Amino acid sequence: MAALGTYAHVRDLALNLTSRELKGKYKRSVLGWCWSLLNPLATALIFTMVFKVFFQAPNPSGEPSGLSNFPLWLLCGLLPWNYLANSLNGATESLVANANLIKKVYFPRQVLVVANVASWMVPFLIEFGVLALLLLAFGNFVLPWLPVVLVxxxxxxxxxxxxxxxLGAVNVYFRDVKHLIAIVLQALFYATPIVYPLSLVPVRAVLFGLDLPVRSLYRLNPMVPMVEAFRDVLYDLRLPPFGDLVYVSAWGLGCMALGQLVFRRLEPRFAEEL
Amino acid sequence: MSGLAVSVKGVSKRFRLYHERNQSLKASLVRGRRSRYEELWALRDVTLEVREGTTLGLIGRNGSGKSTLLKTMARILRPDTGRIVVDGRLSALLELGAGFHPELSGRENIFLNGSILGLGRKELKAKFDDIVAFAEVEPFIDTPVKDYSSGMYVRLGFSVAINVDPAVLLVDEVLAVGDEQFQRKCREKFADLQAEGRTVVIVSHDLGAVRDVCHEAALLEDGRLEQTGPVGEVIDHYLGRVHHDRLDDGSLGARWGTGEGGIERIEVLEFGGGPAARLRTGDPVVFRLHFDTTEPIERPVFTLTVHTAGGVHVTAPNTRDAGLVPDEVKGRGHIDLRVERLLLVPGTYDLGASLTDYTGAYQYDVRHRAFRFEVVAGSPAERHGVMSLGGRWEGLPLER
Structure with a gap:
């Protein structure tokens, strides 16, 4: 018996909801799952056109890997970013989209958010697998680094x-969140070294008449060391700085704890507010 | 085995009724708070116990709080005060097929819906064939449910929910799904669950059904628990009160006709002439039709129609079949249909009436289901179907 709320039940439920999301994602599209791969490849192509052809940007060279390939360098940062952006967009909507379920059946509501994130993690992992194969094909021996990638x-x-x-819980009360998050994610995309290298961000600069340590402020964004770490491991084939790892881990744990706290506070009245 | 399956202690539930429901930050910032709202107490200090193995019916008017109580039992709503303890696995049938994904097949949806309702994968595999067979969707099990007929959709939903195998089952008005034959199957399955000693809590407006399936009933009024007890007593108490409110309700159904004359009012009276406060099976009763004509009507035919609240046409006595055809009526007046013994079983019925010419083709006034009334248990103490035959059993080898 998998009674409501036990680990086995929650796990089964999360798996089923995840597979519902996955199956629903590309149902009735001719290319189906291929879209999951075509999307980042198309984005990579567009940015490669813009930066390599129009801006004539130099190829970032991997240190110590020696790899020099703009599209691959781009994908190393783009894939984790897409995972983040898709998940946050989806998670914001996940409770409102399942209003009918929340109003009619009791089950731990967090499962809906978990299933949404999981449903973006699966295509992310597939894309990642393809990227790893590409990197291997271009001579980057990434296999020993995969455990670090998993972490x-x-x-x-x-x-x-x-x-x-x-986001999901607050969106139940204020539907503004989904509009707000679209803008925030767009800003954050350009505030993260995905299409340009971190070295382009000045260490200090005068903004609004103030001499600011721009690079340090920029690095407060946890996605900066995150994306840098992915690139270190996949493109450069080196360990990310230990301090960065500690910093992003602290963000990960902190957000998780805060998320639990907020969700639990807002959860009791979901069924009424939806 | 006489423990408590559900214990509700001092439960109150408050809803916020928003005057202007603003789900945007702008409004909140402008007002300095989220929204103006009024508080509405949907439940006030309700204390209720449901013993293991009993079937309890929650009854009351719309807005009395019965569905809210059911949802707090199901943990969908959290009470503001008090607590609810449920012993054993609980399953709530509030909506059939909740969480079905239209693009997924019946098979995939069984696993999805089943796990939402609390079934593990192994259990679902074991019960899969039963669920499919019960829902009668074998040939379509790999078809996306968006291509299902609405009947198939609810049948599948019901089948999954009923197979969850709960110790406590909560049901909200869902017993009336599918066609006649499927309904019979549902009732049988339901009786099986009761026989196995499952505890069931039902919310329904169909008092006949509540009387049929429940042992006990709880009457809610304005969020307060008014009465609990054996189902017959509680329903009779409730009907005694509701009946009064409905006497003046003359506008339930459609009305049409040419208008030279009309049925102005239908009354239900005692033999003595006073209004019948409460009708029981077997009571004498007078149905009085008040008519008014603007022109003389030749060879008129008066008809009284009786339907159940569910729409089954019970009977339609008329003056022509009775061989009573006056040459004409004019002006204002009334005629009576005297019934020595009202042989309707307990339930809700609608009266209609019509005034036509002798052929029935020319309709002066037709009032369809214009007056609703309730019949409560009396003698004969029959409960099933629509009518009693008023017969008496003989020849049984009874002692004494």
């Missing part, structure tokens, strides 16, 4: 899940 994915998932719980 990074775990940390980012905890970060995303925590924020997703907050």
């Amino acid at each position: 990074l994915i775990l940390v980012q998932t905890s970060f995303v899940l925590g924020i997703g719980l907050i």
Whole structure:
């Protein structure tokens, strides 16, 4: 017997809801799952056009890997970013979209957010697998680094899940959240070294008449060390700085704890507010 | 085995009724708070116990709090005060097929819906064939449910929910799904669950059904628990009160006709002439039709129609079949249909009436289901179907 709320029940439920999301995602589209791969490849192509052809940006060279390939370098940062952006967008809507379920059946509501994040993690892992194969094909022997990658994915998932719980729960009360998050994510995309290298961000600069340590402020964004860490491991083939790992892990744990706290506070009145 | 399955202690539930329901930050910032709202107490200090193995019916008017009480038992709503303890696995049938994904097949949806309702994968595998067979959807089990007929959809939903195997089952008005034959199957399954000693709590407006399936009933009024006890007593008490409110309700159904004359009012009276406060099976009763004509009507035919609240046409006595055809009526007046013994079983019925010419083709006034009334248990003490035959059993080898 898997009574309501036991670990086995919650796990089964999360798996089933995840597979519902996954199956629903590409149902009735001719290319189906291929879209999951075509999307980041198309984005990579667009940015490669813009930066390589129009801006004539130099290829970032991997240190110590020696790899020099703009699209691959881009994908190393783009894939984790897409995972974050898709998950947060989805998590924000996940409770409102399932209003009918919440109003009619009792089950631990967090499962809806978890299933949404999981449903974006699966295509992310597939894309990642393809990227790893591409990197291998271009001579980057990434296999020994995969355990570190898994840790990074775990940390980012905890970060995303925590924020997703907050966004989803608050969106039940204020539907503004989903509009707000679209803008915030767009700003954050350019505030993270995905399409340009971190080295382009000045260490200090004068803004609004103030001499600011821009680079340090910029690095407060947890996605900066996160994306840098993914690139270190996959593109450069080196360990990320230990301090960065501690910093992103702290964010991951902190967001998760805060997410739990906020969600639990807001959860009791979901059925009434939806 | 006489423990408590559900214990509700001092439960109150408050809802916020928003005057202007603003789900945007702008409104909150402008007002300095989220929204103005009024508080509405949907439940006030309700204390109730449901013993293991009993079936309890929650009755009351719309807005009396019965569905809210059911939802707090199901943990969907959290009470503001008090607590609810449920012993054993609980399943709530508030909506059939909740969580079905239209693009997924029946098979995939069984697993999805089942796990939402609390079934593990192994259990679902074991019960899968039963669920499919009960829902009668074998040929379509791998078809996306968006292509199901609405009947198939609810049948599948009901089948999953009823197979959850709960110790406590909460049901909200869902017993009337599917066609006649499927309903019979549901009732049988339901009786099986009761026989196995499951505890059931039902919310329903269909007092006949509540009387049929429940042992006990709880009457809610304005969020307060008014009465609990054996189902017959509680329903009779409730009907005694509701009946009064409905006497002046003359506007339930449709009305049409040419208008030279009309049925102005239908009354239900005692033989003595006073209004019948409460009708029981077997009571004498007078149905009085008040008519008014603007022109003389030749060879008129008066008809009284009786339908159940569910729409079954019970009977339609008329003056022509009775061989009573006056040459004409004019002006204002009334005629009576005297019934020595009202042989309707307990339930809710609608009266209609019509005034037509002798052929029935020319309709001066037709009032369809214009007056609703309740019949409560009397003698004969029959409960099933629509009518009693008023017969008496003989020849049984009874002692004494």
